[in-house]
Amino acid sequence: MAAALEVRNLSVYxxxxxxxxxAVRDLSLTVAAGEIVGLVGESGxxxxxxxxxxxxxxxPSVSRTSGSALLGDRDLLALAPDRLVKARGxxxxxxxxxxxxxxxxxxxxxDQITETVRAHHRVSRRAAADRAIRxxxxxxxxxxxxxxxxxxxxxxxxxxxxxMIAIALVSEPAVLIADEPTTSLDVTVQAQxxxxxxxxSRAHGTAVVLITHDLGVVxxxxxxxxxxxxxxxVEECSVDEALLAPKHPYTSGLIQAIPRAEKRRxxxxxxxxxxxxxxxxxxxxxxxxxxEHASESCRAAQPLERRDxxxxxxxxxxxxxxxxxxxxxxx
Amino acid sequence: MRRLLLERAVWxxxxxxxxxxxxxxxxxxxxxxxxxxxxxxxxxxxxxAAIRHxxxxxxxxxxxxxxxxxxxxxxxxxTSLNTREGVAGAIGHxxxxxxxxxxxxxxxxxxxxxxxxxxxxxxxxxxxxAAVSTLASAGAAIPSFWLGLVLISMFALGTHWFPAxxxxxxxxxxxxxxxxxxxxxxxxxxxxxxxxxxxxxAVLIDILGSDHIRTLRAKGLSERRIVWLHAxxxxxxxxxxxxxxxxxxxxxxxxxVEAVFGISGIGSLVVGAxxxxxxxxxxxxxxxxxxxxxxxxxxxxxxxxxxxxxIR
Numbered sequence: 001m002a003a004a005l006e007v008r009n010l011s012v013y014x015x016x017x018x019x020x021x022x023a024v025r026d027l028s029l030t031v032a033a034g035e036i037v038g039l040v041g042e043s044g045x046x047x048x049x050x051x052x053x054x055x056x057x058x059x060p061s062v063s064r065t066s067g068s069a070l071l072g073d074r075d076l077l078a079l080a081p082d083r084l085v086k087a088r089g090x091x092x093x094x095x096x097x098x099x100x101x102x103x104x105x106x107x108x109x110x111d112q113i114t115e116t117v118r119a120h121h122r123v124s125r126r127a128a129a130d131r132a133i134r135x136x137x138x139x140x141x142x143x144x145x146x147x148x149x150x151x152x153x154x155x156x157x158x159x160x161x162x163x164m165i166a167i168a169l170v171s172e173p174a175v176l177i178a179d180e181p182t183t184s185l186d187v188t189v190q191a192q193x194x195x196x197x198x199x200x201s202r203a204h205g206t207a208v209v210l211i212t213h214d215l216g217v218v219x220x221x222x223x224x225x226x227x228x229x230x231x232x233x234v235e236e237c238s239v240d241e242a243l244l245a246p247k248h249p250y251t252s253g254l255i256q257a258i259p260r261a262e263k264r265r266x267x268x269x270x271x272x273x274x275x276x277x278x279x280x281x282x283x284x285x286x287x288x289x290x291x292e293h294a295s296e297s298c299r300a301a302q303p304l305e306r307r308d309x310x311x312x313x314x315x316x317x318x319x320x321x322x323x324x325x326x327x328x329x330x331x
Numbered sequence: 332m333r334r335l336l337l338e339r340a341v342w343x344x345x346x347x348x349x350x351x352x353x354x355x356x357x358x359x360x361x362x363x364x365x366x367x368x369x370x371x372x373x374x375x376x377x378x379x380a381a382i383r384h385x386x387x388x389x390x391x392x393x394x395x396x397x398x399x400x401x402x403x404x405x406x407x408x409x410t411s412l413n414t415r416e417g418v419a420g421a422i423g424h425x426x427x428x429x430x431x432x433x434x435x436x437x438x439x440x441x442x443x444x445x446x447x448x449x450x451x452x453x454x455x456x457x458x459x460x461a462a463v464s465t466l467a468s469a470g471a472a473i474p475s476f477w478l479g480l481v482l483i484s485m486f487a488l489g490t491h492w493f494p495a496x497x498x499x500x501x502x503x504x505x506x507x508x509x510x511x512x513x514x515x516x517x518x519x520x521x522x523x524x525x526x527x528x529x530x531x532x533a534v535l536i537d538i539l540g541s542d543h544i545r546t547l548r549a550k551g552l553s554e555r556r557i558v559w560l561h562a563x564x565x566x567x568x569x570x571x572x573x574x575x576x577x578x579x580x581x582x583x584x585x586x587x588v589e590a591v592f593g594i595s596g597i598g599s600l601v602v603g604a605x606x607x608x609x610x611x612x613x614x615x616x617x618x619x620x621x622x623x624x625x626x627x628x629x630x631x632x633x634x635x636x637x638x639x640x641x642i643r
Contacts, residue, residue, distance in 0.1 A: 055549055057545060057548055057549060061456070085548075085551055085552075085553060085554075086551060087551070088548065088549055088550065088551040089549065089550035089551030089552075090551055093549065093550065094549040096542060096545070096546060096549075098542060101541065101542040101543060102542045102543055102545070102546045103543055103546065104543040104546070104547065104561055104565075105543070105639075105640075105641060106561075106564050106565060106638065106639060106640065107561070107564075115552065115556075116550045116551070116552070119550070119551050119552050119553070119556075120551060151640040151641070153640070153641050164546070167546070167550055168549075168550070
């Protein structure tokens with residue numbers, strides 16, 4: 001299948017008072033039309049920075065990117081500013097974690113949708129308003145004809161996120177980046193929103209990059225998953241492979257950290273330590289200081305090895321058998 | 332809305348009582364006696380006493396205030412001790428002149444301040460921002476009387492582009508009125524523009540970094556629409572607050588500007604009256620000023636409700 005979005009060797013640098021630091025290193029990621037790909041990792045692993053870099057939303061005064069993000073034959077990272085503005089919202093869209101603060105509190109939701117339509121298409125106000133009601137119907141907002149006049153604070157969190165999705169998809173973009181779209185929602189609403197994203201992606205052939213720290217969300221929604229740690233992809237494979245037979249100790253650790261009913265009498269697992277700060281990255285494997293399988297060889301830089309349609313950034317993956325989701329279940 | 336109006340109306344009474352009583356007391360404390368002035372140079376003590384009695388100045392201070400208050404309550408602001416002209420009439424002549432000036436200064440401050448605030452917020456941290464901020468600091472620091480004198484010498488006496496003194500009513504000759512208004516409005520408005528620019532810059536920097544602005548960028552809106560429509564509407568509530576504060580500040584500062592430009596508005600009226608212990612005039616002006624400030628505050632409160640649906 002043709003790639004809708006192909007990110008190649010993306011690196012992101014930030015200027016800080018202490019000098020330039022690298023937040024994302026050499027990241028590659030491909031999403032096909034109609035496919036939902038997960039990007040998982042802890043807070044601080046660089047997922048959101050990756051998304052903002054692809055969208056060109058990082059402040060240029062303090063950041064710099066290299067690599068490419070191909071949307072069809074256009075490289076978003078090399079696009080002239082005015083053409084990038086036109087591509088955003090029309091060819092590639094993004095939804096955010098907190099739908100309350102992500103919507104403009106001072107404008108009616110109908111107007112927030114129609115202005116998006118009119119920014120990209122020469123249509124009348126009337127046609128744009130009709131389009132707004134139709135997309136709100138598509139995202140399952142009850143009573144859309146009346147709700148267009150509502151302000152964001154008059155809607156629940158789940159409804160606001162539906163509105164965000166409507167805004168993002170109203171121009172039927174080829175690619176949607178969803179950055180923790182369900183993190184701030186109730187579990188039941190979370191499942192509805194994920195279901196909606198999957199349904200819309202299938203119906204319109206939208207390629208979706210789903211960013212989350214929750215492998216449970218990935219398991220429910222995605223076909224493939226990229227695990228990200230400290231600014232690098234450490235593992236890339238199908239969701240089944242990742243869950244059943246992870247090859248990177250970090251992916252395995254994330255799986256162990258999912259609370260599960262059958263482990264209810266045991267203490268919750270957490271990966272010891274935290275993501276290293278950008279100013280103090282280990283020179284070898286970046287996960288090495290926190291890894292229970294670390295050995296002398298891990299002090300060297302680890303390349304991302306590709307084999308059999310999956311990739312892993314761990315020199316010891318051949319010798320390790322790591323626990324996945326199944327190993328926690330009583331066998 | 333009705334509740335707000337009622338609330339404001341209730342507050343009006345203590346505000347006016349406090350302001351008028353305070354001013355009455357200050358006039359009473361100030362040295363000098365209007366009767367002596369009125370009686371002329373060769374007046375006898377008896378003549379002065381007669382005038383004092385006639386004006387009620389021989390009564391106890393609190394009783395004098397009470398008399399004034401009961402008359403004012405019925406809409407009678409009394410007559411000037413010096414000119415014997417009705418206070419309401421004198422204010423009626425002077426007020427439009429001052430309001431014209433205050434509106435001119437306000438318009439200049441709002442337009443200039445908003446543009447400067449937006450420019451420096453969008454280029455925060457650059458040399459443009461630094462230049463605008465320096466200008467704003469200078470604008471806030473320059474005294475209006477000095478600026479007025481400089482403007483007169485440069486653009487009235489030097490180039491003759493604008494008249495140096497006087498004013499014309501907007502209703503009688505708009506063109507001439509505007510020409511007369513330009514220099515005093517600048518003298519009055521520059522410090523307000525500086526204040527608005529400074530505050531708006533801070534508010535806008537905050538807003539432009541917020542999540543919902545990022546969403547607007549993500550959906551492909553032009554930067555112009557984001558700044559001038561969405562961010563500025565977000566800044567409207569603090570902006571209206573600052574503009575409202577400038578109104579009361581300008582009403583006070585107009586006294587000085589009127590003196591510099593020889594404009595006979597409320598400023599010259601009240602200064603003359605205060606010097607002559609002409610308490611009916613001073614009190615009348617205080618009442619009118621307090622009413623204006625209260626009405627402006629009310630308008631600002633109403634504007635919050637228009638701009639921010641969450642306050643409704």
